[in-house]
Amino acid sequence: MKEEPHSVDVHVGKTIRIQRLLRKVSQTELGDRVGVTFQQIQKYEKGSNRVSASMLVEIAGALKVDVRTFFDDLSTPDTANDNTAPSEEFVISREGVLLNAAFFSIKNEALRKKILKLVQAIAKTGELDTEAAE
Template sequence: MPHPVDVHVGKRIRHRRWLTGMTQQQLAEAVGIKFQQIQKYETGANRVSASRLWDMAEALEVDVSFFFEGLAKDGHEGSTTLPADIIADKEALDLVRSYYAIPETQRKRLFDLARVLSEVA
């Protein structure tokens, strides 16, 4: 049975890959492995080495710590205010992709606006 941390890291790899619109094949080529290995990482069937995780973080343009966000100290997923499968929702995924397509300075302003609107809702 896969370790909960390996499963969590795999989910974070998959979610980030989806957000960037990258295929398993593209990520595999970026880090120099076969796409089947990406599949195994994403399901938690295989543990990702530190150096491979570093390469993936670079390819996916995130800090390595991104893959561990949402993990509780006991190695299990911590509670969040969002459903765990939010990225599986096509509308949410399209919204996030569109958000990251906006230039950073405008994106921050949009984020600030969204935060204000959510506080008054």
């Protein structure tokens, strides 16, 4: 019987994936930068293989992030909840990360707020409301 990945390993793996996608780096490219295969990067991202401290430092350097980034928002083991909500699943998905990056690349804050209101209106009604879009 295979053991489930530890919640910390899953969290670190998800964070590696998010940071990699935000920087538009493929698993192969990240693997090449740190000296492992893309399959190993996949296992790290799923949390099925633990990332050693030295490899975490290598990955942080390859992605140009502070190594502490991988532990941001980490729950303590007593409060960790292994059930990921559907909204969290979207946020860490490729589409979610790319949507987030595209949204925050819009420099005009007023435009971002209008886009947010439009999306909220669409979600509320299930269809495009022309008044909400204005």
